[in-house]
Amino acid sequence: MASESKNEKDDIQVTNYSNPRVDIDHLSREKVICDDMVFYCFDVLHSHLHKNGSNLPRPSFPNNPFPLFVTWYVGREQRLRGCIGTFSPLHLHDGLKEYALTSAFEDTRFHPIGKEELPKLNCSVSLLTNFEPAKSWKDWEIGKHGIRIEFHNEKGHRRSATYLPEIASEQEWDHVETIDSLLRKGGYKSPITNEFRNTIDVTRYQSEKLTKSFNDWKNTRFA
Numbered sequence: 001m002a003s004e005s006k007n008e009k010d011d012i013q014v015t016n017y018s019n020p021r022v023d024i025d026h027l028s029r030e031k032v033i034c035d036d037m038v039f040y041c042f043d044v045l046h047s048h049l050h051k052n053g054s055n056l057p058r059p060s061f062p063n064n065p066f067p068l069f070v071t072w073y074v075g076r077e078q079r080l081r082g083c084i085g086t087f088s089p090l091h092l093h094d095g096l097k098e099y100a101l102t103s104a105f106e107d108t109r110f111h112p113i114g115k116e117e118l119p120k121l122n123c124s125v126s127l128l129t130n131f132e133p134a135k136s137w138k139d140w141e142i143g144k145h146g147i148r149i150e151f152h153n154e155k156g157h158r159r160s161a162t163y164l165p166e167i168a169s170e171q172e173w174d175h176v177e178t179i180d181s182l183l184r185k186g187g188y189k190s191p192i193t194n195e196f197r198n199t200i201d202v203t204r205y206q207s208e209k210l211t212k213s214f215n216d217w218k219n220t221r222f223a
Helices: 035-049 092-105 115-120 166-171 175-185 214-221
Strands: 065-074 079-091 121-133 146-152 158-163 201-213
Touching (some): 035 092, 035 115, 035 121, 079 092, 079 121, 115 121, 115 214, 158 175, 166 175, 201 214
Antiparallel strands (some): 065 079, 121 201, 146 158, 146 201
């Protein structure tokens, strides 16, 4: 999904979606994310690029199902290099393995990540939790909630778009700016009125996110 946002960090791709609204499996869990989830994404990418999949270590973290995103950044300025995720809960071992590669090689905005880029990479893993239907398009907290909107476009087709929890605060957007940016991201081209905003279905959610660098991974795996 293309974004009309202030910079590349806003733009994420979602491959599939099954709305886990108020799903008890993703509400009020204790913190699950850990460093090794991010390191495992580096394991997967490194093994793939070096064609050495037989040496891929077994994950040491739990294998619970979660909606998730994997994001790759490159360079000191951490330019976005790929970000794809899913709102359909996946068991973490297979889900992180799949999306570590999908985000590295199948984000259509970028050419596939090459072996020479590995030392410059940072990786983020986001586990999505606490899905709830918002009472209105303003019923979410900037910096705490990610939101997914669903709406009907000018032709009556159902459309959707999402921003992860950190996006609105990073961009210094208020609720109106975030919602309007998501509408444009989802392909809505008509003037946006408050009346139209009131027709939007909003699901709010939270995330657990960790970011690690290639050097963090190397120092852990090869210490």
